[in-house]
Amino acid sequence: MFSEIRMRRLRSNENLRRLVRETQWSVDNLLYPIFVVPGSGVRQEIPSMPGIYKLSVDQVIREVQEVAEFRIPGVLLFGQPHTKDAKGSESYSDQGVVQQAVRAIKSQLLHVLVATDVCLCAYTTQGHCGLVDKNQIVNDATLEVLAKIATSHAHAGADLISPSDMMDGRVAAIRSSLDEQGFSNLPIMAYSAKFSSAFYGPFRDAQGSTPQFGDRRSYQLDPANGREALREIDLDISEGADIVMVKPALAYLDVIARAKEITDLPIAAYQVSGEYAMIKAAAEKQWLDEEKVMMESLQSIRRAGASIIITYFAKEAARLLTR
Ligand code: PBG
Numbered sequence: 001m002f003s004e005i006r007m008r009r010l011r012s013n014e015n016l017r018r019l020v021r022e023t024q025w026s027v028d029n030l031l032y033p034i035f036v037v038p039g040s041g042v043r044q045e046i047p048s049m050p051g052i053y054k055l056s057v058d059q060v061i062r063e064v065q066e067v068a069e070f071r072i073p074g075v076l077l078f079g080q081p082h083t084k085d086a087k088g089s090e091s092y093s094d095q096g097v098v099q100q101a102v103r104a105i106k107s108q109l110l111h112v113l114v115a116t117d118v119c120l121c122a123y124t125t126q127g128h129c130g131l132v133d134k135n136q137i138v139n140d141a142t143l144e145v146l147a148k149i150a151t152s153h154a155h156a157g158a159d160l161i162s163p164s165d166m167m168d169g170r171v172a173a174i175r176s177s178l179d180e181q182g183f184s185n186l187p188i189m190a191y192s193a194k195f196s197s198a199f200y201g202p203f204r205d206a207q208g209s210t211p212q213f214g215d216r217r218s219y220q221l222d223p224a225n226g227r228e229a230l231r232e233i234d235l236d237i238s239e240g241a242d243i244v245m246v247k248p249a250l251a252y253l254d255v256i257a258r259a260k261e262i263t264d265l266p267i268a269a270y271q272v273s274g275e276y277a278m279i280k281a282a283a284e285k286q287w288l289d290e291e292k293v294m295m296e297s298l299q300s301i302r303r304a305g306a307s308i309i310i311t312y313f314a315k316e317a318a319r320l321l322t323r
Pocket of ligand 1: 117121129165203209216274
């Protein structure tokens with residue numbers, strides 16, 4: 001005779017299951033990434049990310065209107081320059097596409113939070129997240145540029161600054177520049193535990209941000225290192241981060257769960273391009289049920305401890321969550 005504990009009792013019907021369900025999540029947890037490119041009338045689908053488009057500023061407005069209709073709380077903007085150069089100088093230009101998009105969204109009074117990605121990789125000819133000298137990615141000189149990007153986004157009207165470069169000391173550098181220029185109330189969502197991951201492949205194709213030499217392992221985390229990820233998170237908190245992020249999500253759920261134990265700060269998790277592409281590709285072949293796998297993977301990210309889930313599925317998930 002086995003024990004009298006019968007776990008199946010509480011699973012016997014949907015109302016019971018609803019009552020004992022541990023993980024709750026909603027459209028409130030979602031943040032939607034948008035790729036902004038130069039030009040007008042541009043709406044170009046990214047081949048490895050079906051349903052996701054590169055959009056010129058005029059098209060971004062339409063997209064953000066849709067996001068607002070879904071009651072998704074915010075968008076995360078990624079930009080591309082008209083021309084790349086060695087120093088990525090268009091990244092902090094007043095006329096950059098991100099700066100223009102932020103101003104355009106704000107002038108339409110759309111009730112959507114606008115977060116901006118702060119990084120150099122799409123803006124430099126060498127495709128690295130920092131400045132390069134003699135084939136080395138230089139840390140401290142990069143910080144000055146990152147701070148310039150962040151303040152230019154702030155002047156344009158951004159609501160949340162999100163550095164993704166993984167240089168040491170960037171949160172402190174950005175925080176002090178923002179404070180100096182009167183943006184002491186502007187929060188920073190730091191990509192704190194960003195791993196050197198092959199899951200970024202489709203994003204790099206979309207952004208043209210594949211490194212032209214070497215790889216990102218001298219600044220992004222080794223996928224083997226969970227403890228080091230927690231140190232990165234600790235450091236970003238001490239430098240003034242308001243939200244810490246783990247990225248990618250699904251292959252790093254343990255890091256999200258451990259981060260939750262060491263901090264009371266909100267945790268964001270980024271379900272990256274490769275995670276999206278895998279689900280889309282399998283669904284296209286009818287090997288997986290797209291809706292179910294999407295919802296299950298998003299729920300798992302929430303269960304691990306993230307309160308903000310950055311996902312290309314945000315609109316599709318919102319459609320299901322609000323019907
Ligand atoms: C740029 C950046 C990357 C992503 C977000 N910001 C790519 C990278 O580090 O190469 C990946 C996002 C995705 O794959 O969806 N620093």
